[in-house]
Amino acid sequence: MRYDLCLPWYWEYDEAFVGMVERACIEQGISLWQIKPDNLLESITALYKGVLTFKTLLHRGQGEPAFDPIPRWALEYGAKRINPAEVSAWSEDKATMHLELINAGLHTPHTILLAPFLEQPVVAPIDLTPLGESFVIKPSNGGGGEGVILGASSIEEILQARMEFPEQKYLLQAHVTPRMIEDTPAWFRVFYANGETHPCWWDTSTHIYANVTAEEESQYRLGRLRDVTKRIASICKLDWFSTEIALADEFVVVDYVNDEIDTRVQSQALDGVPDEIMESIAKQLVKITKENL
Template identity: 40%
Template sequence: MEHFDLAIAYTWEYDKDFVDMIEDYFQSYWLTTYLIKPDNVHDVINLLQNKKLHFNALLDRASDEDVSFIPIPQILKRRKCYIINPHHRVIQTVDKASMHQKLLENNFKLPKTYILPAFKQDFRLLINEEDLNSIGKPFIIKPSYYSGGGEGVIKNATSLEEIQNSRIQSPHEKFLVQEKIIPKKINGKRAWFRVFWAFDQVIPTYWNDQTHIYSTISKKEIVDKSLQQLLRITKRLAQISKLDYFSTEIALTEDHKFYLIDYINDQCDMRLKSLHNDGVPDKVVRKFIERMYYKVSSL
């Protein structure tokens, strides 16, 4: 039986540079890696089933996009393989409507929100103009799933009609109708942050919610601008989710209140800023990989 320290399953073409960095880092420290892609997934499943192949850990960035990969984590979880972000934990966190309730119960600061059932479940629009006035206009319409990085989100909604149209277009989705949070500015930057939880370490970044452009934050700036709450909020999210890694969005207002905006995104877009204008700063990606290396090497 062949053994490898880390298997990486992926399908997205833009993951390649991230995966290459993982392999380079791990192999430079004598850990072995194995890539699982659409062109070899069936061969890998056969080798695993016949106990000719084993991995100490699996980074699965494929099975949520391609069902042909699903047998891999299913087999490996019975074989003492460490599954990074296992499915049973992910499904408890990706539904933003369910997470909203859990976070409220744990006293997180969240935008004022109305949660609407999926149109297929109840076609009635259980919200009125008085409700909209209570959260203010414009407001946010956000699907409960698949809104990482703003996908499917309407940021400047003003009418009940827009809410109902969103529900009709995605009839199986629950929707969150939320107060629009306006961030303050810090040194000319919008105080909107995407914070990464990476294997027991918090890595905060600025992330402009309008342009989707990242920039790094120094430890000195965290202290000087009193941004320590970014670290505390993210650590608390990690305790609740028990995920190995995720990203979250947090906005800071003029009255220095930290609002949790986009709760937990388990599959982080790790395109490199050196190659993509809206990519993650390379030093952040390297730190993420370094933290993953320490985790895998400790198994």
């Protein structure tokens, strides 16, 4: 038997998102194969014996090595992979994306790139003046804020930071101060899925989202958020991701590409993604599946 869509997952907080995918599959007449820890062994066995196969993979089993044979099978047998691992790895490299976005004419924070400690243990003298009094230090492949140092101000902090992830490049970035719009910092996270964009106000301290309404988009000329996000999509080639954009003098892409989206929804977690956005994302991912039949 061949399923249209295979969805491996194990994180309990993915449950609401999986339910949205399941409903979208039912609406579109798409067969869904969920692979979870309780059926993982039998599913992988059936897959590699050819008893069960699939056309499209939406992989939420990242980080659990026991799930790795599933995307490996998909690659070997030419199944459609939503956000293929090699594309994700390339687009998640902040140093690479920084250069790609600049080449595409997008605005980013003033940034100094440093080679990995293992490649270049001693760095040449660095002029930190363009970064301002304090700046951000971040590893090129960190996620979820891991390894990020806010409010750094000295070369000593930089040298120490490079030791934490010695195999990674590092970025030194100037802080971006957003404009205020109706007493709210103009800081946004935009979700992208298969051509659709969903801009949200995003509070950097509480991580709470609020939809950018059509009225706000028109009144404050925020439509450029969609344009910038689609331009990023054309560069990174991912099917779905989020990006962080601040409005200062220009729209500045602050956190370039996050492809392993936290799918917790707002109805279940204060800092979750608005439910209607996640519902729309699920439908778009199922649309990719249908187009691959």
